[in-house]
Amino acid sequence: MTDASLAPSRFSGTVARLWLAASRNKRLLLGGSILVVIIALAVFAPLIAPYSPIQQDMQARLQAPSWAHWLGTDHLGRDTLSRLLFGLRPSLISGVAAVMLATLFGSLIGVAAGYAGGVFDAVVGRIFDLLVAWPAIFIAIGMILIIGPGPVGVVLAIALSELPVFGRVARAVTLANLNMGHVEVARSMGASPARIMRRHILPFTVNPLILQFAISAPAAVVAEAGLSYLGLGSQPPNPSLGMLVSDAQLYLSRSAYGAVFPIIAIGLLVLSLTLIADGTQDILDPRRRRQLR
Amino acid sequence: MSPLLELNALEVHYGRVQAVDGVSIRIEAGETLGLVGESGSGKSSIGRAVMQIAPNSGGEIHVDGRLVSTSDRASLRQLRKTAQMVFQDPYGSLNPKMTVGAIVAEPLEINGVGTRESRARRVRELLAEVGLPEDAGDRHPHEFSGGQRQRIGIARALAVEPRLLILDEPVAALDMSIQAQILQLLMTLQKRTNIAYLFIAHDLNVVRHVSRRIAVMYLGSIVEIGPSEQLFANPRHPYTRALISAIPSIEPGKASSRQILKGEIPSPANPPSGCRFRTRCVFARERCAAERPVLRQAGNTQVACHFWEQIASTTGDAIKIEERL
Amino acid sequence: MSTPLIEARNLRVAFAHSDGEKFAVRGISLSIARASRVAIVGESGSGKSLTALALLRMTPPGSYISADALRFEGDNMLALDEKQLTAIRGRRLAMVFQNPMSALNPVLTIGQQIAEQLRRHLGMERKAAEARALELMSLVEISDPVRRFRQYPHQLSGGMQQRAMIAIALACNPDLVIADEPTTALDVTLQAQIMALLSRLREELGMALLLISHDLGVVAETADHVHVMYAGQIVESAATLELFDNPQHPYTRALLKTFRDLEGPVGVELTPIPGVPPTLGRPIAGCPFEPRCRFATDRCRAEAPALRTVNTDHQAACHFAGSFSAEVSHVPAA
Numbered sequence: 011m012t013d014a015s016l017a018p019s020r021f022s023g024t025v026a027r028l029w030l031a032a033s034r035n036k037r038l039l040l041g042g043s044i045l046v047v048i049i050a051l052a053v054f055a056p057l058i059a060p061y062s063p064i065q066q067d068m069q070a071r072l073q074a075p076s077w078a079h080w081l082g083t084d085h086l087g088r089d090t091l092s093r094l095l096f097g098l099r100p101s102l103i104s105g106v107a108a109v110m111l112a113t114l115f116g117s118l119i120g121v122a123a124g125y126a127g128g129v130f131d132a133v134v135g136r137i138f139d140l141l142v143a144w145p146a147i148f149i150a151i152g153m154i155l156i157i158g159p160g161p162v163g164v165v166l167a168i169a170l171s172e173l174p175v176f177g178r179v180a181r182a183v184t185l186a187n188l189n190m191g192h193v194e195v196a197r198s199m200g201a202s203p204a205r206i207m208r209r210h211i212l213p214f215t216v217n218p219l220i221l222q223f224a225i226s227a228p229a230a231v232v233a234e235a236g237l238s239y240l241g242l243g244s245q246p247p248n249p250s251l252g253m254l255v256s257d258a259q260l261y262l263s264r265s266a267y268g269a270v271f272p273i274i275a276i277g278l279l280v281l282s283l284t285l286i287a288d289g290t291q292d293i294l295d296p297r298r299r300r301q302l303r
Numbered sequence: 304m305s306p307l308l309e310l311n312a313l314e315v316h317y318g319r320v321q322a323v324d325g326v327s328i329r330i331e332a333g334e335t336l337g338l339v340g341e342s343g344s345g346k347s348s349i350g351r352a353v354m355q356i357a358p359n360s361g362g363e364i365h366v367d368g369r370l371v372s373t374s375d376r377a378s379l380r381q382l383r384k385t386a387q388m389v390f391q392d393p394y395g396s397l398n399p400k401m402t403v404g405a406i407v408a409e410p411l412e413i414n415g416v417g418t419r420e421s422r423a424r425r426v427r428e429l430l431a432e433v434g435l436p437e438d439a440g441d442r443h444p445h446e447f448s449g450g451q452r453q454r455i456g457i458a459r460a461l462a463v464e465p466r467l468l469i470l471d472e473p474v475a476a477l478d479m480s481i482q483a484q485i486l487q488l489l490m491t492l493q494k495r496t497n498i499a500y501l502f503i504a505h506d507l508n509v510v511r512h513v514s515r516r517i518a519v520m521y522l523g524s525i526v527e528i529g530p531s532e533q534l535f536a537n538p539r540h541p542y543t544r545a546l547i548s549a550i551p552s553i554e555p556g557k558a559s560s561r562q563i564l565k566g567e568i569p570s571p572a573n574p575p576s577g578c579r580f581r582t583r584c585v586f587a588r589e590r591c592a593a594e595r596p597v598l599r600q601a602g603n604t605q606v607a608c609h610f611w612e613q614i615a616s617t618t619g620d621a622i623k624i625e626e627r628l
Numbered sequence: 629m630s631t632p633l634i635e636a637r638n639l640r641v642a643f644a645h646s647d648g649e650k651f652a653v654r655g656i657s658l659s660i661a662r663a664s665r666v667a668i669v670g671e672s673g674s675g676k677s678l679t680a681l682a683l684l685r686m687t688p689p690g691s692y693i694s695a696d697a698l699r700f701e702g703d704n705m706l707a708l709d710e711k712q713l714t715a716i717r718g719r720r721l722a723m724v725f726q727n728p729m730s731a732l733n734p735v736l737t738i739g740q741q742i743a744e745q746l747r748r749h750l751g752m753e754r755k756a757a758e759a760r761a762l763e764l765m766s767l768v769e770i771s772d773p774v775r776r777f778r779q780y781p782h783q784l785s786g787g788m789q790q791r792a793m794i795a796i797a798l799a800c801n802p803d804l805v806i807a808d809e810p811t812t813a814l815d816v817t818l819q820a821q822i823m824a825l826l827s828r829l830r831e832e833l834g835m836a837l838l839l840i841s842h843d844l845g846v847v848a849e850t851a852d853h854v855h856v857m858y859a860g861q862i863v864e865s866a867a868t869l870e871l872f873d874n875p876q877h878p879y880t881r882a883l884l885k886t887f888r889d890l891e892g893p894v895g896v897e898l899t900p901i902p903g904v905p906p907t908l909g910r911p912i913a914g915c916p917f918e919p920r921c922r923f924a925t926d927r928c929r930a931e932a933p934a935l936r937t938v939n940t941d942h943q944a945a946c947h948f949a950g951s952f953s954a955e956v957s958h959v960p961a962a
Contacts, residue, residue, distance in 0.1 A: 190395055191390060191392050191394075191395030191396035191397075192395065192396055192397055192398040194356055194390070194396075195388075195390055195396050195459075196409070196413075197355075197356050198351075198354040198355065198356045198387075198388050199383060199387070199409065199410045199413050199414075200379065200380070200383045200413050200414065201409075201413050205413065209398070209401070209409075210398055213398075213400040214400065341815035341816065341817060341818075342786075342815055448904050449672075450904065451904075478671035478672055478842065478905075479671065479842065479844075479883065479886055479887065479890075480671060480882070480883065480886055480900060480901040481900075481904070482886075482890075483886045483889065483890065483898045483899075483900035483901070484900040484901075484902075486890075486898055486900075487897075487898045487900055490898075505815065505816065506816075507816070508890045508891055509890060511893070511894065512889075512890055512892065512893075512894060512896070512898075513894070514894065515894055531893075531894055532893055532894070545817055546816065546817060548820075549816045549817045549819065549820040550816060550845065551819070551820075551823075551843060551844075551845025551846045551848070551849055552845050552848065552849070552891070553844060553845055553848040553872050553884075553887065553888070561820060561824070563817075563820050563821055563824055564817045564820075564821070566771075567785050567787050567788070567818070568785075568815075
C-alpha cells in the first residue's frame with residue numbers, strides 16, 4: 011500500500027520505497043560510503059595531492075613511507091600518494107564508463123533483437139556469442155592495434171566485452187514480456203512497435219539491468235587494472251593503478267610499498283563495488299527479498 | 304443501415320490449427336451477442352481476429368459497413384475508434400509499471416485524440432463512470448483487486464467512445480459476487496450509451512444474463528444461434544443441450560437427469576470429418592461423418608445439425624445419454 | 629457412533645509478516661464423519677483452501693497452524709512428526725488439487741505415479757502395483773489405459789490429467805478425499821463428467837469427501853452438508869437442502885440471491901454485494917461481513933457474533949440468525 015504521507019506523483023512511490031530499503035541495508039551503506047570516499051579522493055585529487063603526480067625527484071627514489079611522502083616514492087622519486095590519487099581516475103572512469111556504454115548499447119540491441127526475432131535476432135545472437143568467447147585482453151589488443159594505446163581503447167574494449175551480457179539480459183526480459191497481456195492489449199489498440207518497446211518492454215529491463223550493472227562494475231575495474239598493468243591503458247607518465255603495480259613490480263626486492271598501496275586501493279574499490287552489488291541484489295531481486303523476510 | 308459488425312465466413316488459422324473455420328455473424332448497434340463455447344471452440348480467436356491480433360486467414364470483417372483490411376490503414380484506424388476489447392486476465396492485461404491514469408489514457412494517446420489536459424479530464428470521467436475512486440488515476444494496478452482491475456480495463460476500452468465492445472471472458476477470473484458487480488456495470492453502461500457488446504464466455508449463465516442473442520460454438524464453427532431465451536427453453540443442437548444440462552444447479556434432482564457427454568473435445572489441428580461434433584454425439588449417423596451440416600432455420604433459431612427435427616421430437620432432459628446407466 | 633474422521637476445533641492458520649501476524653483462518657470448527665460428503669464453500673480470500681491444507685498439515689512455509697483440537701481418526705495431527713504424517717498422507721487421507729499440471733510430476737509417467745503410491749504405502753511389488761494401477765486408470769475412465777500408462781502428464785488433456793490425479797488419490801483407498809476446486813479449471817461439460825465420476829467412486833469405495841469450491845451449484849449437487857466460509861471464518865453451516873432453503877446468514881443469502889439472479893433471464897437487475905471481501909490481516913473486532921451487510925447494526929461492528937443454532941444441525945454466525953424468512957430479500961425486524 012502506498013504510504014499516505016507521500017505526495018502522489020509518478021515516481022515517489024517506488025523510488026521512495028527503494029530509498030528506504032537502501033538506507034537500511036548494511037552492505038549498501040558500507041559499500042556506498044567507501045565508494046563515495048574514493049570518488050571524492052579522485053575528484054579532489056588536484057587539491058589534495060601533496061605533489062604533482064609526474065614530478066620526478068631522483069634524490070628521493072624508492073623511499074619508504076615518511077612524513078614527507080606518506081606512501082613513499084617510486085623508482086623515479088615520484089610521490090606514491092599523489093600518483094595513487096590521480097591514478098584512481100582511470101580506474102573509476104574506465105570501469106564505470108565502460109559498463110555504462112555496455113548497458114546503453116547492449117540493452118537497445120537486446121530489446122530490438124528480442125522484439126524483432128527472426129534473422130536479426132539470430133545474427134545478433136551469434137555476434138554476442140563471439141564477443142563473449144573472446145577474453146577482454148584480445149579485444150583490447152585488437153582495439154589498440156586499430157586506435158593506438160590509451161584509456162579510450164581500454165574503455166571500448168571493456169565495453170565490447172561486457173556488452174553481450176547486457177544484451178542477453180535485455181533480450182530475455184523482452185522475450186518474457188512479449189507474451190504479457192498488456193503487450194497484446196497495446197497491439198490491439200494499434201500501438202506502434204516503437205511505442206510498445208518504449209512503454210511496455212523497456213521499463214521492465216531497468217531492474218535487471220541495474221542488477222547486471224552492479225555485478226559487472228567490479229569486474230570492469232579489475233579488467234581495467236589488468237589492461238593498464240600490461241601497459242595498454244593510460245600511457246606514462248599519466249598514472250593508473252594497474253600501471254603503478256607493474257612499475258613497482260620491477261623493484262619489489264628493494265621496496266614493496268610501491269606495489270602494496272595500489273593493490274590495496276584496487277582491492278578497496280572492488281570491495282566497495284561488490285558490496286554495492288550485493289546490497290542492490292538484496293533490494294531489487296525479488297527472490298532475495300523474500301529470503302530476507 | 305449496415306450492421307455495426309459483420310463477419311463473413313471468417314477463418315482463423317494458426318499454422319495447421321484451424322481455430323475458426325467459417326463463421327458468419329452480424330451485430331447491430333446497441334445489441335449484445337453472446338458467444339459461448341468451451342476450450343478449443345475458437346470463440347476467443349474471433350474477438351482477437353476482429354481486433355487484428357489474430358490472423359485473418361479467410362473471410363471478411365466489416366465494421367460499420369467498411370471492409371477492414373491490413374493494407375487499408377484508414378480502415379484500421381476506423382476499426383479502433385469503433386471497436387475496443389476488454390481482456391480476460393485482469394492481472395496480465397494491465398502494465399504494472401504504468402499508472403492507472405496512463406493505462407486508461409493510452410488508447411487516446413495512440414490514436415492522437417485530444418490534448419494532455421483533455422485526456423486527463425476524460426480519464427477522470429471514465430474512472431467515475433466505472434465506479435472507481437477519483438484518485439485511482441495516480442495509483443498503480445497492483446493496489447487494486449481483480450474486480451477493480453477489470454473496471455480499469457473497461458474504462459480503458461471506453462476511452463475512445465467505441466460503439467462496440469468485444470468482451471473476452473470479462474468475468475471468468477472473478478468471484479461470483481464480483482462477477483455480478485461487473486455485469487451490472489456493463490448493463491448499466493449499455494442502457495445509458497447504447498453500446499453494443501460481443502460477449503465471449505464459457506459460462507452459459509453469465510452469457511444468458513446479458514445477451515439477447517447467443518451463438519454456441521464448437522471446434523471452430525457455430526452450431527446454434529438464436530434468441531437466448533429460446534436457446535435455453537428449447538435447445539436444438541445436441542451440443543447445446545449437453546452444455547445447458549451440464550450447468551451445475553441448486554435445484555435438487557437436476558444432477559440425476561443430466562446428459563453427460565462422452566469423450567473429450569478433439570484437437571483443433573485434427574478435426575473429425577463432416578460434423579465436428581459427431582465423435583461425442585449420441586445421435587450420430589453415417590451422414591454426419593460424410594457431410595458437414597450448415598446452419599439452417601429452425602423456428603427462430605438456426606441449427607447446424609442434419610437431424611435436428613428428429614432429435615427435437617424426443618423430450619429434452621429425460622434422455623439419459625450417460626453410457627453406464 | 630464411530631469417531632469422526634476429522635475433528636477440528638478452533639483451527640487457526642496465520643502467516644508471519646514484517647508487521648505482525650496475518651490471519652487467514654480464524655478459528656473454525658468442523659467434523660467430518662465416515663463416508664460423508666461435506667463441502668466448504670467460499671470465495672477467494674475466504675481461507676477455504678488453507679483450511680483443507682491445514683487438515684493435511686501442508687500449509688505453505690511461513691505459516692503457523694494452531695488449534696484446540698485437530699484429530700484424524702482420533703490421532704492428534706498436531707503432535708505427529710513428519711514421518712508419521714507422510715504415512716497418513718496418500719494412504720488414509722488424500723487430496724485432489726485444482727491444477728493437475730502443477731500437482732503431477734512432469735518427469736514421471738502417470739502409470740509410474742499411480743504405481744508409486746501403491747508401492748510406497750501398501751508395499752506392493754512392482755508388477756502387482758502396475759497391474760493395480762491399470763485397474764485404477766480404467767476405474768477413473770481414462771481411455772486406452774495401457775497406452776496412457778506410459779505417457780507423461782503433458783501429453784494428456786486437462787480432463788485426463790484430472791482423472792489421473794483422482795486415480796493417484798484413490799490408489800490406496802483412503803478414508804477421506806479432499807478435493808480442492810477439482811473442476812474449476814475445466815470446461816463445464818468436463819466438469820459434469822468429473823463430478824459424476826467422483827460421486828460414483830465415492831459411493832463405490834465408501835470414502836468421505838470434503839469438497840472445497842466457490843461454485844454453489846457444484847456444492848449443491850455433491851454435498852450433504854455445507855460450511856460457508858467468509859474472511860477465514862465459518863459463517864454458516866447446515867445440511868445442503870436446509871442451507872439452500874433456509875439460509876440464515878446475510879452473506880449466504882446474498883450469495884444465493886446472486887446465483888439465482890444469474891440463472892435468471894436477460895435484463896433482470898442484479899443486486900450485487902457491494903464492496904470487496906477483507907484481505908488477509910489482523911484480527912477483526914466485530915462481524916467480518918459487517919461492512920457489506922445490508923442489515924448491519926452498531927452491535928455488529930463491535931461484537932463478533934458467535935455461531936448460534938437456528939435449527940437441527942444448522943448454525944449461523946449472525947446476531948440476527950434465525951430471524952430471516954425463507955424469502956431471500958426479507959429484512960428482519962430489528
